[in-house]
Amino acid sequence: MSGVKRRRNFDDDDGYRDFRPRMPKRQRVPPVVQLCKEMMPDIRTLGETVKAFEEDIKFLSEAIVNEFGNEEYFRDALLKTFYAVVVEQPHKQPAIALLVMVVNASNPVAGKSILNHFFSKLQQWCDNSIDDGFQVTSNETGPWNKVKLLLRFLSLLSPMILEDELLSLYKKLFELSVGLNNSEPDKRNPLSEAIYSNTLLNVPYLFFFRRENESLRQKVSKLISEVEVQYTMKKTDLSLVQEYNKNFPYEPIQWIQAVLPNVKRVLANDLQQLAELFPDYSHLLKEQAGDQGFNDPLTLPSVDQLKPFSGLDRGLGSVDGMWRVPRYSFRVYLANEIGEFETVVPFTTYAGMLFKDIVIDIVESLEFNRKEVAKQVITLDLFFKPGIFTEPGQSIAQLVALHEENPIITTYKIEDLAIEKILSMIFKLPNVSHPSAYFYTLLVEICQNSPKAIAPVFGRAFRFFYHNLDALDFELKLRYLDWFSIQMSNFNFSWKWNEWEGDALKFGETFFNPKVTFMKNLIKKELRLTSNKSDVEDSLTDVFRPFTDSSFVPSQDLYEYYQSFFKGYEISEDQIKDNSLFFTESSLPFSDLVQQIVNYFHKQPLDRNISELVSILEKMKVDNETIVVDFNRLAVTTLVQVLVFSGNRSISHANKYIGDARTELLEILGKIEASQEQKERWIVEAIIRYWNCNSQNGYLIADTCKNFDLISSKSILDFSFLDDKGRNWGLVDATSIESTFRVLSELSSRRDTSVETFIFVFERLVEIASNVVEELGLSVDSELSASMADPDEMQDESADLQKLDCSWKYEGCMGFVKSVLRKYADEYASALEKLDSIINERVTHQQTKRTLQGWCRELSEL
Incomplete structure (x- = not known):
């Protein structure tokens, strides 16, 4: 065996262990699981590739017909996928409905099963609407919004459903909305308005696949006429939720006022508007027996059961919650801004209202997948009749030229429609449905996907809000500031500042001008968002460079503040520096004692004795009483600024110093001869003056002191409104x-x-x-x-x-x-x-x- 190594048999139990990596055995995926992995993504993206649509319908329908009754796993996966698309991406509902009806033509049992599933979901959401224990997820749009979407889908299935059974759903919902509306004759009922508007908005979908059905038209016409007579319109204008305080740039329209006229117009003239809106899938639709019905009648909650929930203020969902106050149209891209044509489908048309409704549903229900939302809202046009919108990415200059050449050419931009609707959610009053960061990052995502097309759309929105700043609601000015600053920080702080130079030159010396205030706050915010100040400064023109001073109050005011501690002793402005402790300046007579206080608080809490701190303060008082105006004020200010200075590396650092010193501070403050209100004023002022170069830090640290019960909420507010x-x-x-x-x-x-x-x-x-x-x-x-x-x-x-x-x-x-x-x-x-x-x-x-x-x-x- 010389020269030959014996190979050990590692499989034998001979004392040796095999340390070679073992690859896990590849588990064989069951065929049905593999099929679902391949099919369900295709269903979710159905319609996104227009050229492959017909082929996709054929392939998917054949697979469903063959597999539906074989495996429960397949059935469950299919129904879950159908449902998710229907309620999260409502623009794809017609494609899913077509697929279901093609399946139904070949396999009525499968069709019936799918229909039953959606009807049971409809009943489930009606039941959830009066459930006190209903758990809301972050992307929950609300029970009644789900009812709207499910009714829309069932309406699309009208060729396969018994006509009267389908219309009975509408009748019941309209009767419920009327009952709620009449329950308090002199008061607006938010839920009534939601059900009324949502149900009406769905009516045209009954004709998506049945435009030639004269019997259905007559029944629908009668139903709408009855509702129009029975439903008493209550126009309630709430100035508290209006986006503008004066000089509205457009006439806002309430949804409740616009929906019926829009629906009536789209159903008139032999459904002409409907034919121009919905794509024609009739050549793909197989003959339907039209005999499918629901197993049970829909059971709706009673008016009395719904009364506690009818204010829609109990957190049942984001879209339902939008009806809590009157819903108005919201505009950004006005015709007079660019020429005599619109770039967004008007809200006074059925199409305009429907597009806005769909964008809201996509943005709200797909909140967990921002990238998908960004993709879907900009490709919404793929799911409607070609020719409604211009080619994506066309500039306003190109549209102006095209419109001059051919005045009847479409000028609607899908980008404008999507961005305007997302902005309406950012600027929604009284509340935003999700943390604003979601909407801001969504807009960033949309722009990053197509910067050349979207950046100019943002620019026009920036200009619109800036032009109307004088009238814009106070809180919305802050939201505009946040959105603008985040967009700029994501795009290299680039903005054409010269457009605003006239206002800066004319009103730059005023204090309360809203446009100058906005410019100053914007530049300060941009400076806080970057570690490289030059990024911001380099983007500014000379007119705006003075606004890069991030001071809360001017240097003269800060000088006067510190000088006010002294009598017969002059300080100099050179002694006041950003992020440094003024009272430790070596030229001040008690700087060494203040440094001892700094050293005291740098010790671990267990190594400190408050008597040492008291002795230092007493020596400060005795040695300097001839030059100090009010030693109590000086003592409080010094202690607070020492702690803020010691923790100036970060907010958490400051929190630690203040938290560790809380007991000592409270003991010393208790001995100070001044009112509690006065002491709290000194504390807040000391913090904000120390952080004069970054007042955001100052106010956050004031919050820390409030949380440690060193000051009250009122003291911060009182200081702010001086x-x-x-x-x-x-x-x-x-x-x-x-x-x-x-x-x-x-x-x-x-x-x-x-x-x-x-x-x-x-x-x-x-x-x-x-x-x-x-x-x-x-x-x-x-x-x-x-x-x-x-x-x-x-x-x-x-x-x-x-x-x-x-x-x-x-x-x-x-x-x-x-x-x-x-x-x-x-x-x-x-x-x-x-x-x-x-x-x-x-x-x-x-x-x-x-x-x-x-x-x-x-x-x-x-």
Whole structure:
């Protein structure tokens, strides 16, 4: 055996172990599982490839006919896939319905089984609508929205279903909507409006595959006529949820008002509009017996059962929740902005309303798959009649040229339609259905998929909102700021700033001008979103470079703040530096003692003794009482700024220092001879002044102090709304405004909290507005709009600008009131008597009083 190695038999039990990697045995996938893996993705993407559509229908229908009754696994997978497409991608419903009916023609048992499945789902969602324990997922659109989508699908199956059975579903739903509407004659019923509008919107789908059915037309016509007579329209205008406070750029239309006229028009003239909207699949549809029926009649909840749920304010789903307040059309791309033609199918047409409804359903129900949403909303046109939209990616300049050459050519852009509808969800009042980040990142995804086509669409939207900033709702200005800044940060901060130079030059010295305020907040926000400041600065023109100063208050104000601690002792502006502790400047007489305080807080909590800290403070007081105005204020400010300075690397770092020092701070604060309100004011001011270069950090750290019970919510709000030489940072600075909403939202989330702080904010804003009216010298009966200077016709520029700035301050203040009343309607509705008292006691200007009282009356509708 010399020279030959004996190969060990590792399979023998001879003491050796085989350490060679073993490949797992390849498990054989059952044929039915493999079939489902191949078929179900094809069903989910049915219709996306137009050229392969006919072949796909043929292949899939044959496979379903052959396999449906063989394996339960296949049946379940198929029904789940059908259902998911129907409720998550409603634009594909006609394709799925065609597939089902082709299957039904060859295998009626399979067709009946599929029909039963969808009917059972319809019944299930009707039952869920009165279930207190219904669990809502993040992408849940709501029971009644599901009913809408399932009814639409069943309507598409009309060739295979008994006519009267299908129409009975419509009749029952219309009767329910009428009953709910009549249950309180003088009050709007949100659920009634939802069922009425959703059901009407589905009616044309009855004719998708049956346009020549005269009997069906007559029955539908009769049904619609009955509903029109029975349903009492209640037009309820709620100014609290209007996107604009004045000068609407377009006339908003309520869904409830538009749906019936739209449906009647699309069914008129021998269904001409319908033929121009829906694709013709008749050559693919096999003859249907039309004898399929439902096993049981649909059982709807009663009006009494639905009453507790009819406000649609119980979190049953995102789309259902949109009916909580009156739903209005929302526009961004107006004809007069580009020429005498529209780029979005008008809301006053059935097609325009339907497209918007479908985009909402895709965006809301597919929230878990942002990439798929981005793809589907931009390819929506593939599922409707060719020729409705222009070629994707055509520029406005190209459309203008084409329209001049041929005025009847279509100018509708699928990009405009999709983006406008997503923006309507971002700008929806009173609430956004998902965290705003979802919509922002969705728009980024859409743009990244096709930047050349989408970037100009965004640009037009940016310009539209900027042009209407004066009138835009106060809260929506923040959402616009967020969206704009996120888009810019994702696209190299590129923007044509020169377009805004005129406003910056004309109004740059004012404090409350909404456009200048927006520019300043935008640039500051962009600077916070990047670690490379030059990225932002390089994108700006010279006019905007002064706005790159990220200071909360100007350097002179900061100097005056620190100088106010001293008497007979002058400090210099050079001693005040960003991210450094002013009181440790070596030239200050007590800097060494402040450094000892810094060293004290750098020790581990267990190694500290508060007596050491007290001794340092006592020495500071004794040694410097001749130059210090108020040592109590200095002591509080020094302690707070030392902690903020020590934790200035990150918010979590600051939280740790403040949390560790909480007990010591409370003990020392307890010995300070000053009111609690005064001490809390000093704390907030110390934090915000330290973080003057980044007030967002300052307000977040103030939140930390609030969470550790060192200060109250009210103290932060009180500081934000201080009037200083006619300026009020809490009305214009985005970080301060965000802080106000954040503080109130946290209080609102605690259901057992007092409404005192909410009343304080209302009272403070009303007081500011009333003071502005006095400053403008208005009589109690005068209209504010009539007294405002026209920016384009200023004579004495300085005086007129000052008057304009006061008017902008008033409008900003009233806009803030409107936003907090809407956003925290439950809290304010419980304090109406107190609000009324504040209005009557503090407001003499009649226009202001009428506006505030009108908003308070509307609170019960939210």
